[in-house]
Amino acid sequence: MNKMDLIAAVADETSLPRTKATEVVDAVFAAISGALQKKDEVRLVGFGSFSAATRKASTGRNPRTGEEMQIPESTTVRFKVGKQLKDAVN
Numbered sequence: 498m499n500k501m502d503l504i505a506a507v508a509d510e511t512s513l514p515r516t517k518a519t520e521v522v523d524a525v526f527a528a529i530s531g532a533l534q535k536k537d538e539v540r541l542v543g544f545g546s547f548s549a550a551t552r553k554a555s556t557g558r559n560p561r562t563g564e565e566m567q568i569p570e571s572t573t574v575r576f577k578v579g580k581q582l583k584d585a586v587n
Contacts, residue, residue, distance in 0.1 A: 533574055543581035550575045 498506075500522070508518035529547060532539050539547040554570040 541579065543579045545579040545582055546577045548575050548577075549573070 504515060504518050504522050507513070507522055508515045511518065511521075513521070529539050533547060533549045536549050549572055552571050552573055555568045556565055557568045558564065559566055
């Protein structure tokens with residue numbers, strides 16, 4: 498499922514026009530992104546939790562040359578699945 502499929506599913510489920518469903522989906526994504534940028538955790542009960550995590554700087558190797566290189570610290574997004582979603586998939 499891609500974003501357009503998700504918008505179509507929301508439109509069908511809620512009887513909203515696709516333009517409104519697009520606005521709703523975009524607003525949800527923007528709210529999640531905004532919270533994660535502020536390092537807040539987003540908990541959707543039954544679905545899961547999104548959180549921003551910092552990866553420490555490390556040393557890696559260039560696969561072409563084998564030369565050691567520094568990998569800088571970075572921020573990544575983590576997702577922990579909720580019980581209801583996990584049960585629904587199993």
